[in-house]
Amino acid sequence: xxxxxxxxxxCRGIEPRIKGAVVERVIxxxxxxxxxxxxxxxxxLPGQRxxxxxxxxxxxxLQFDQGTLILHLxxxxxxxxxxxxxPPQTHDHFEITFDNNRILRxxxxxxxxxxxxTSAPAADHSLLRELGPEPLGPDFDGTHLHxxxxxxxxxxxxxxMNSKVVVGVGNIYASESLFRAxxxxxxxxxxxxxxxxxxxxxxISAVLREAIKAGGTTLRDFQQxxxxxxxxxxxxxIYGKTGEPCPNCGKPxxxxxxxxxxxYYCAHCQR
DNA sequence: CAAAGGTCCTGCTCGC
DNA sequence: TGCGAGCAGGACCTTT
Numbered sequence: 001x002x003x004x005x006x007x008x009x010x011c012r013g014i015e016p017r018i019k020g021a022v023v024e025r026v027i028x029x030x031x032x033x034x035x036x037x038x039x040x041x042x043x044x045l046p047g048q049r050x051x052x053x054x055x056x057x058x059x060x061x062l063q064f065d066q067g068t069l070i071l072h073l074x075x076x077x078x079x080x081x082x083x084x085x086x087p088p089q090t091h092d093h094f095e096i097t098f099d100n101n102r103i104l105r106x107x108x109x110x111x112x113x114x115x116x117x118t119s120a121p122a123a124d125h126s127l128l129r130e131l132g133p134e135p136l137g138p139d140f141d142g143t144h145l146h147x148x149x150x151x152x153x154x155x156x157x158x159x160x161m162n163s164k165v166v167v168g169v170g171n172i173y174a175s176e177s178l179f180r181a182x183x184x185x186x187x188x189x190x191x192x193x194x195x196x197x198x199x200x201x202x203x204i205s206a207v208l209r210e211a212i213k214a215g216g217t218t219l220r221d222f223q224q225x226x227x228x229x230x231x232x233x234x235x236x237x238i239y240g241k242t243g244e245p246c247p248n249c250g251k252p253x254x255x256x257x258x259x260x261x262x263x264y265y266c267a268h269c270q271r
Numbered sequence: 272c273a274a275a276g277g278t279c280c281t282g283c284t285c286g287c
Numbered sequence: 288t289g290c291g292a293g294c295a296g297g298a299c300c301t302t303t
Contacts, residue, residue: 003276034279034299058277075277076301091301110300112277152293163278170276219276260296262274284294
């Protein structure tokens with residue numbers, strides 16, 4: 001799925017093409033996503049102007065006159081902006097047609113994504129209220145990780161993938177940042193020094209920034225709003241490279257399951 | 272049959 | 288014993 005860089009790429013891609021436009025029509029083809037898409041949207045959204053497009057964690061927030069549409073891409077979702085008349089395909093579940101003849105269309109084969117509506121401030125929504133800091137924002141650093149990690153015994157990989165600790169770090173970038181920081185993914189969170197957490201925080205921010213620059217990582221489903229893939233897959237150092245030589249020491253890259261997720265690491269370089 | 276980029280929810284364990 | 292925080296596992300769904 002879309003991790004933070006893919007959602008940010010989508011956010012930046014769709015914003016200039018639909019911001020300021022007025023909704024003409026809303027179609028729900030498949031309401032059964034993670035939660036049902038509110039059936040009131042086709043009635044309530046037309047006539048409202050799209051004021052802002054923002055990202056918080058992996059949620060996209062489309063702020064209209066009367067409230068905010070909260071979108072999540074789940075594991076396999078993507079959003080595209082197409083011209084009016086463009087025919088929908090399989091797994092195209094939801095779309096908004098705007099008065100500038102553009103369609104914002106959600107595709108999500110696995111249907112782990114979500115489309116929700118709130119008329120209150122989006123930050124107060126139950127899905128957003130308890131989220132940790134943005135990894136590219138001012139409240140995220142090694143001290144934050146060190147403090148949160150100090151009372152937990154979970155593997156550090158689980159710590160940084162916990163959205164209450166820091167948002168936006170998914171399975172790919174967790175492996176990448178831990179490799180770059182030289183920290184073993186299974187190391188207990190309470191057995192890592194402040195100094196090493198400083199390094200880890202810096203690597204998390206750096207790898208996310210680099211991935212955003214490349215338009216995200218496409219392994220299979222992800223596409224940018226114009227249909228192109230993301231190009232950061234070529235820059236991955238460790239993710240998905242089981243058995244290949246470590247780019248640092250040459251020893252074979254290992255793979256094991258940590259917290260029910262596949263984890264890639266070099267047993268020699270990461271301690 | 273297993274695994275794939277997410278994350279909420281439930282129910283258990285642990286320590287005070 | 289009770290409580291809250293932390294934690295593991297299950298659930299959701301389709302495609303390869």
